[in-house]
Amino acid sequence: MIAVIEIKNSFGFAFVDVTTNHFYLGEFEDDENKRMMRTLISRFKPVEVIYFGLTQDTIALLKHSSAKPTFSKIRHELETLEDIFKKMDQYFTNEKNVGKMETEEYQDYIKPPGIILEMKKAVLQYLGEKPDSKEDKCPFFLSLQATNLCLVYLQQILLDKTVFLMGNFELYDINSEKAFNLFMDSQCLYNLELLECSYQSKVFKKYTLFDYMDKTKSPFGKRMLEKWMISPLKDIDMINERLDAIEDLIKMPDVADYCQEELGKLPDIERKLYRVCNFAHEKKLSADYFEYDYVNNRLKEFVGLLSDLKKTDEVVKIFADYIKNLRSSRLKQLVTFKPIKESTNKKNKKMIEGLMPKMSEIIEEIEKMVIYIEGVPCPAPGIDQEYDALLIQVYNKS
Secondary structure, three states: OEEEEEEOOEEEEEEEEOOOOEEEEEEEEOOOOOHHHHHHHHHHOOOEEEEEOOOHHHHHHHHOOOOOOEEEEOOOOOOOHHHHHHHHHOOOOOHHHHHHOOHHHHHHOOOOOHHHHHHHHHHHHHHHHOOOOOHHHOOOHHHHHHHHHHHHHHHHOOOHHHHHOOOEEEEOOHHHHHHHEOOOOHHHHHHHOOOOEEEOOEEEOOOOHHHHHOOOOOHHHHHHHHHHHHOOEOOHHHHHHHHHHHHHHHHOHHHHHHHHHHHHHOOOHHHHHHHHHHHHOHHHOOOOOOOHHHHHHHHHHHHHHHHHHHHHHHHHHOOHHHHHHOOOHHHHHHOOEOOEEEEOOOOOEEEEOOOEOOHHHHHHHHHOOEEEEOOEEEEOOOOOHHHHHHHHHHHHHO
């Protein structure tokens, strides 16, 4: 979904994937042909557009995108940045109050997103230096307005306490991307037929360059490869690092094939994880769930997620005997549990941070909190006082 605002050929946008709670926020000034907007739509392919103040040309551009999105016009007025920050603060815990929180309140502690804090700091600094300046000249003004529009819509469809609250926010800065990656606009993506090709007024994903190159086995791997293709590296060191990893994998084909086979057995863990996290916060919605089968299935889904996460440890362990011979430091980090020490020579010791958390140790602690009653996962005694009290009442009545 994209929430987008247009003011005098300048755009603020907030892309959100409600299956992963991932937000991309940004703004830009476009040309008369709306080249940047065309590029964003070509990359993200939104299936729903929430808009305010769009010109007919922009609406027509969005309507003719290959995703054929649905449109929802929100009756909305621009708000002051102070009001927007106050609205966002209601969803997160002020870090100044963390020390005053009771022990039982920590379960609801959610740290404000770093990007939002950076935006707030930049706005306050700008207004402090130029107190007479108008708010629409502030940095991130359009980004924040688009984010607010997105939040208003999520409130209307009762997803603000899940998708927004558990959101992973990222600043989508075109200029920053150009520093390390080759920037390809919508016309370039279309002519090279990277993700889509058209024939007789129809758009196909088959027979594209991505379709030809895609040998990934997992949904999350496929998404990453797509990001790499539309934004290829141009930094020589980063390219060489990736090539070193490829060489390492070529030298151990049996290990690489087995790893790929095991990854192919995993579900879409990224989306499954956020789905479970969202369910944990659905109790805060105005709608309550009473269906036993629904709750039971969600509990089983959570237990299944724990099992899937455990398997990631097994995938990493495949490389245990080969880590010392790996040339690529990046690949070495990816297949190493954190933290790790590597000695470069006798005089100098260099710390190399492993990137993979040891999931089995974390999950074992969680599994101790779950017991099975007639095959149904339930909280272990002492984990949830409210559940224990209800259980005692049930047993006393029976």
